Amino acid sequence: MKKNKPAKPAAPAQQDVAAQLGLRPGQSLELLKALHILTREGKLNQDSRRKLKQVYHLYQFIAPLLEELSANDHPVTLADHGAGKSYLGFILYDLFFKNLGRGSIYGIETRAPLVQASQQLAADLGFDRMQFLNMSVAESTQADFMPAQFDIVTALHACDTATDDAIAFGLEKHAQALVLVPCCQAELAAAMRQNKALHLARTPLAELWRHPIHTREIGSHLTNVLRCLYLEACGYQVTVTELVGWEHSMKNELIIARYTGQKKRSSAQRLRELLEQFGLQTALAHRYPLSGVAAP
8 A cells, every 4th residue: 555755844934034043024035035134045144134124123223213204194214325336225115115105215336236136126026116226325425316305215325424424414414314324433533643743742632543553443432523523503402322232243333313403502613623733624624514503
């Protein structure tokens, strides 16, 4: 008598696989495979898990902003600067914009192959309210085909002055919120090196950046302090926190700015004083144009 072969176990449902991997409810496995976060077999390696954790953690901060700003049928617009492979933009669209049925995401990136790949992936997935532009952040600020106003501006690990350009974009576009994770920062440190000997003779505070490694570290920290003061002077309430644990990323500072319209005179004054104390008034005047902004 012929024995019946045991039936093959049924393939686990997508939601079960997603739960096992610690994915968000409703997250598309096809999208994560296309982004190479999941392998073709649906596995999640350690590097991908780290990337996904960063993006999910950032999503926790952005989702409440999206919910608030998309109320009353408003089609919220979001600009993602230095988009790279657009992990953040695609996951935001997949988890929020897709089911909402309105609103748009613009990914700004200077590397043409990444822009082309993102355009193709959006078309393949039917994410028709995503656009990807091959240009710098500064160029996008002046582009006349862009919307006159954006609700949210994000910049995840936008290098060096690209974060400053994202802030300038947000101010120009009257953004209601900016969510920034700065990356490498060299502009301010370079300016501090130029007159180091003069400052060492003038003030003992210059010992903070006498050694090159300290110049880089102080320059990076001071850059973000100045950015926060400038945003407060321009009418934003600013919160600074960690993105994820330091074991996942050294570029870990998360700046969230919400527009209130209350321009802080004290922040503008502190900004002026810091620029003067560090001898940066001339070098960074173009970054922090304070004329008419919360003037004392």
